[in-house]
Amino acid sequence: MRLASGEVVLEDATRSFRVRADQARTLKGLVLGKRAGGPAPVPALQGVSLRIGPGETVGIVGRNGAGKTSTLRVLAGIIPLESGQAGCGGRVVSLLELAAGFSRDFSGRENIYLQGALHGLGRDELEARLQEIIAFSELGEFIDIPVKTYSSGMFVRLGFAIAAHLDADVLLIDEVLAVGDEGFQRKCLQRISEQIAAGTTLVLVSHDPAAIERVCRRVIVLDAGRVVFDGPTAEGLLHYHQLMGTERGGGLSLRPEGRSGIEVTDVELRDGEGRQSAVFRAGAAMTVASTIRGTSALDPRLRLELRAMDGTTLFSSVHDVELGPEGTAQPAFEIAELALLGGDYDVVLGTGERALDRTLRFAVVSDSDAGGFIDLRGRWRSLEGVK
Amino acid sequence: MLRYRYLFSQLVRRELRRKYKGSSLGVLWYLVNPLVLMGAYTLMFGHVFRLQTIPDFPIFLMIGLVAWTFFQQSLLSAAESLIDQGALVRKVRFPRQTIPASTVTVQLVTFTLILLLLAPLAIAIRGTLAPALLLLPVIVALLFCFVLGCALIVAVLHPYFRDTAPILTAALLPWFFLTPIFFQPGSIPFVERHRWVGTLLGWVNPIAPFIECLRSILFYGNVPDWGRLLYVFVGAAVLLIAGGAVFRRMERELAVVV
Numbered sequence: 001m002r003l004a005s006g007e008v009v010l011e012d013a014t015r016s017f018r019v020r021a022d023q024a025r026t027l028k029g030l031v032l033g034k035r036a037g038g039p040a041p042v043p044a045l046q047g048v049s050l051r052i053g054p055g056e057t058v059g060i061v062g063r064n065g066a067g068k069t070s071t072l073r074v075l076a077g078i079i080p081l082e083s084g085q086a087g088c089g090g091r092v093v094s095l096l097e098l099a100a101g102f103s104r105d106f107s108g109r110e111n112i113y114l115q116g117a118l119h120g121l122g123r124d125e126l127e128a129r130l131q132e133i134i135a136f137s138e139l140g141e142f143i144d145i146p147v148k149t150y151s152s153g154m155f156v157r158l159g160f161a162i163a164a165h166l167d168a169d170v171l172l173i174d175e176v177l178a179v180g181d182e183g184f185q186r187k188c189l190q191r192i193s194e195q196i197a198a199g200t201t202l203v204l205v206s207h208d209p210a211a212i213e214r215v216c217r218r219v220i221v222l223d224a225g226r227v228v229f230d231g232p233t234a235e236g237l238l239h240y241h242q243l244m245g246t247e248r249g250g251g252l253s254l255r256p257e258g259r260s261g262i263e264v265t266d267v268e269l270r271d272g273e274g275r276q277s278a279v280f281r282a283g284a285a286m287t288v289a290s291t292i293r294g295t296s297a298l299d300p301r302l303r304l305e306l307r308a309m310d311g312t313t314l315f316s317s318v319h320d321v322e323l324g325p326e327g328t329a330q331p332a333f334e335i336a337e338l339a340l341l342g343g344d345y346d347v348v349l350g351t352g353e354r355a356l357d358r359t360l361r362f363a364v365v366s367d368s369d370a371g372g373f374i375d376l377r378g379r380w381r382s383l384e385g386v387k
Numbered sequence: 388m389l390r391y392r393y394l395f396s397q398l399v400r401r402e403l404r405r406k407y408k409g410s411s412l413g414v415l416w417y418l419v420n421p422l423v424l425m426g427a428y429t430l431m432f433g434h435v436f437r438l439q440t441i442p443d444f445p446i447f448l449m450i451g452l453v454a455w456t457f458f459q460q461s462l463l464s465a466a467e468s469l470i471d472q473g474a475l476v477r478k479v480r481f482p483r484q485t486i487p488a489s490t491v492t493v494q495l496v497t498f499t500l501i502l503l504l505l506a507p508l509a510i511a512i513r514g515t516l517a518p519a520l521l522l523l524p525v526i527v528a529l530l531f532c533f534v535l536g537c538a539l540i541v542a543v544l545h546p547y548f549r550d551t552a553p554i555l556t557a558a559l560l561p562w563f564f565l566t567p568i569f570f571q572p573g574s575i576p577f578v579e580r581h582r583w584v585g586t587l588l589g590w591v592n593p594i595a596p597f598i599e600c601l602r603s604i605l606f607y608g609n610v611p612d613w614g615r616l617l618y619v620f621v622g623a624a625v626l627l628i629a630g631g632a633v634f635r636r637m638e639r640e641l642a643v644v645v
Contacts, residue, residue, distance in 0.1 A: 017643065076480055077480035078476075078479070078480055094478070114397050117397040119479065119481075122390075
């Protein structure tokens, strides 16, 4: 297969793994003529085909075990296929397992040389890049102490700094960026964008839709070893959230068992057409529908909160509910246009001052490249000449 | 392959320092261990249980021992090498041969250093300063090829069949005693009566002709006989080619099994 530099191709790639791959065949098994027994092999990739052009930025998402990491390892040439073809054009730099491949007893500087050599670089090429790598990692004097003393954040810094300076034509990154701190992440994304501008192809596996959204223009959704979606990022993440949404129930109860009184017994999110959903487009309509049951004579106060994933309350509102004759009520909170940016959020409902009864997670998909949570729908314009 | 020259030198460096990093003698342990072993064997077989009356027996013994130690240590460390470096194998694509090759190279460095201590001693005591010495580097190079071929095979076998290293460890001990290290097959009375035993000991055991060649050069000052020279040359070539072929055939699934 002849590939242009930066081109990535998988054709009908199929691969399965024995469940207990750690248990190698023993000579005893060989001598006694035993077949490698145990459960049937688990398919990791089942006829995956994809073609990625030079300079493309592709995110691969999917549930655990969907074949994301196997795809990267196959592309990196580490694992052979059972059938089909895989190939990357030009120099492939992979950042697969964090801190794996570092010699623990060696200093950060020595590990830079080793990692570079593993990717086929020579001494001169590495020496030319050394200062840049050290500066990028921001490890300072720690570059000369053994990496066994490093924190996971320091490993990411070093690992990424090396991978980002090896002049990759294809960069394969697996879930590594999430570990670094915010500032370093931004710097990495910046560096990745520079490389993409220079023609590097990026394939990123992540569970963090926000990271994919910021970097990738194309998303491939894998499920059970097959491609179930391949297209633009916003559509792809919507698909992904729908896939994941099936695993989320209709509201998680936060209230300890056996407490009487007033309680939110159910909560549901509905889209503009009244269908239950866990994924919404930014700017779309959303309704939070709830069911309350109470035995108290007092009419309860229902409290609704919208929270970001870090727990920050983005919005809260209180509503006095009138219970019906059977002690139930079905209040709903209607939102005409959801002013949120892409990401995951929690809706939390409770009665009374502090009690929070139910929480429900939903995802927002947005085309906006703005940061934060709230979509202010502002626009930039120039005021020059307007006096 | 040539692109990875620098990786190979990095792996050799890493292998040299990894094992004894933090110890006060550091890489000197690579010399101390075989020297102590050789000292012990020389004492036991040279003075306590003397099998044969060979003049300058300690020198005779040490020439065999240094070659055997190289062979044994190379195989034992190569067998575990791919699993020891599993983190690299699972992470990046590179020629995996460099890993067992680097462990054998580290052993070659030790072997060469000890030989450089031993050779002047042997030459001085035995008076073997002869043109045959020119063949010494050739024999060492052939021995390296032979050992590298064997090492590639055990290195790639062990991750798939984890019994390889224990079997090797068990086999090396009797193999050691059957190898003409502290005896000369031809001059044992039993062997003199049963010539075929001598042939077996000297020719079926592939490491024996290498030791005999080193010994003819250093101990007797003679050019090794043509039969043995041909044997070591063919043996080195066959093992190196076979080792490379077996390794290439079996390396595909390494990232899964290590």
